[in-house]
Amino acid sequence: xxxxxxxxxxxxxxxxxxxxxxxxxxxxxxxxxxxxxxxxxxxxxxxxxxxxxxxxxxxxxxxxxxxxxxxxxxxxxxxxxxxxxxxxxxxxxxxxxxxxxxxxxxxxxxxxxxxxxxxxxxxxxxxxxxxxxxxxxxxxxxxxxxxxxxxxxxxxxxxxxxxxxxxxxxxxxxxxxxxxxxxxxxxxxxxxxxxxxxxxxxxxxxxxxxxxxxxxxxxxxxxxxxxxxxxxxxxxxxxxxxxxxxxxxxxxxxxxxxxxxxxxxxxxxxxxxxxxx
Amino acid sequence: xxxxxxxxxxxxxxxxxxxxxxxxxxxxxxxxxxxxxxxxxxxxxxxxxxxxxxxxxxxxxxxxxxxxxxxxxxxxxxxxxxxxxxxxxxxxxxxxxxxxxxxxxxxxxxxxxxxxxxxxxxxxxxxxxxxxxxxxxxxxxxxxxxxxxxxxxxxxxxxxxxxxxxxxxxxxxxxxxxx
Numbered sequence: 425x426x427x428x429x430x431x432x433x434x435x436x437x438x439x440x441x442x443x444x445x446x447x448x449x450x451x452x453x454x455x456x457x458x459x460x461x462x463x464x465x466x467x468x469x470x471x472x473x474x475x476x477x478x479x480x481x482x483x484x485x486x487x488x489x490x491x492x493x494x495x496x497x498x499x500x501x502x503x504x505x506x507x508x509x510x511x512x513x514x515x516x517x518x519x520x521x522x523x524x525x526x527x528x529x530x531x532x533x534x535x536x537x538x539x540x541x542x543x544x545x546x547x548x549x550x551x552x553x554x555x556x557x558x559x560x561x562x563x564x565x566x567x568x569x570x571x572x573x574x575x576x577x578x579x580x581x582x583x584x585x586x587x588x589x590x591x592x593x594x595x596x597x598x599x600x601x602x603x604x605x606x607x608x609x610x611x612x613x614x615x616x617x618x619x620x621x622x623x624x625x626x627x628x629x630x631x632x633x634x635x636x637x638x639x640x641x642x643x644x645x646x647x648x649x650x651x652x653x654x655x656x657x658x659x660x661x662x663x664x665x666x667x668x669x670x671x672x673x674x675x676x677x678x679x680x681x682x683x684x685x686x687x688x689x690x691x692x693x694x695x696x697x698x699x700x701x
Numbered sequence: 702x703x704x705x706x707x708x709x710x711x712x713x714x715x716x717x718x719x720x721x722x723x724x725x726x727x728x729x730x731x732x733x734x735x736x737x738x739x740x741x742x743x744x745x746x747x748x749x750x751x752x753x754x755x756x757x758x759x760x761x762x763x764x765x766x767x768x769x770x771x772x773x774x775x776x777x778x779x780x781x782x783x784x785x786x787x788x789x790x791x792x793x794x795x796x797x798x799x800x801x802x803x804x805x806x807x808x809x810x811x812x813x814x815x816x817x818x819x820x821x822x823x824x825x826x827x828x829x830x831x832x833x834x835x836x837x838x839x840x841x842x843x844x845x846x847x848x849x850x851x852x853x854x855x856x857x858x859x860x861x862x863x864x865x866x867x868x869x870x871x872x873x874x875x876x877x878x879x880x
Contacts, residue, residue: 460784462784462790462795463784464780464781464782464783464784464790464794464795465779465780465781466780466798469781584795586795586798587795587796588795609791609795610791612791699787699791700787700788700846700848701788701848
């Protein structure tokens with residue numbers, strides 16, 4: 425009786441995990457798309473932001489939330505968006521930008537945990553939405569290759585009102601982070617862009633980065649740029665065409681002394697525009 | 702005797718140094734002649750299209766490093782649209798609100814326009830002789846953008862440049878006159 429109950433629970437949990445982690449397994453990247461990147465209007469202006477998780481660059485798909493959205497002001501203080509709506513394919517928020525300088529817009533959810541393992545006669549790969557502590561009660565008998573991963577994804581972009589500034593670039597020193605070297609408001613088609621990656625506050629080598637221009641539906645090739653960060657965490661690439669781009673950076677690390685996970689999968693999804701020269 | 706020779710030799714070096722300075726220095730710091738001025742004739746073409754809006758226009762001069770020396774004309778109307786002059790906004794406008802407020806004016810209809818530059822920079826100083834670039838950026842809502850560049854050698858010689866028409870600009874004539 426009790427056994428049966430537990431079995432049902434495991435089944436329900438794994439079904440739920442299956443549903444929830446379809447997005448992790450298929451890695452629907454979550455990103456933010458600003459309506460504009462630059463404001464010249466005296467006194468500031470309203471901008472609108474779309475947040476979604478999808479495989480297409482700037483194609484809306486899953487309704488990722490905007491409730492955790494923050495705007496880091498040019499002086500470093502944090503503000504909340506003014507209006508947040510959630511639809512079926514995206515969420516939206518608006519914000520009135522009135523202070524001169526560069527603002528960072530970020531939608532960073534809480535860290536998540538999932539446990540992957542193999543079970544059954546056929547070594548079927550399975551996933552649970554559980555950390556190392558919770559997985560004990562949820563794993564079936566004799567699971568194999570059990571690995572718990574902590575995931576954290578930053579979705580971010582930069583908005584500049586008038587003269588650009590750099591205070592909003594300041595890092596938190598947690599997970600994977602991007603530090604602009606080329607100012608985001610100075611990214612121009614056919615000119616090299618330099619960025620630096622940090623993991624837990626240290627410059628990080630080996631961060632895998634891909635950069636894709638919008639409109640993949642309307643061309644035969646992805647025209648994706650792939651780069652890996654060097655010893656000091658730097659990447660350099662040249663967007664050849666003006667347009668809006670999504671940069672996806674990922675870094676995986678073993679966690680030695682974490683009670684909750686065996687490894688970390690940290691991501692930064694950075695949206696920018698390359699302007700006409 | 703020995704000391705005397707050294708002394709002489711020493712002066713020789715100083716003299717060489719002085720003469721090289723006297724040759725190099727003036728050509729670096731010499732301003733353009735006070736009589737120098739640049740007359741510009743710009744044509745905004747008649748564009749027949751479904752929705753026509755008067756174009757935004759920026760005309761400016763920059764040094765060899767791309768740093769703006771003077772914005773000569775800025776026809777925009779509302780400052781909300783300044784950013785649509787992508788290059789001018791990034792290189793000039795966003796960095797100096799005072800320049801924007803000093804020079805901005807209303808958009809103009811198609812036609813022939815004449816204006817001139819007095820050889821002064823934004824601070825009212827006469828610019829030094831040397832190489833510069835003349836920029837014109839024209840952007841039309843519901844229309845296109847043209848971004849034209851012309852290298853200039855501003856010195857004591859008069860010259861004329863003509864820029865060929867593009868979709869958003871008619872012929873542009875630059876006349877640098879030194880009396």
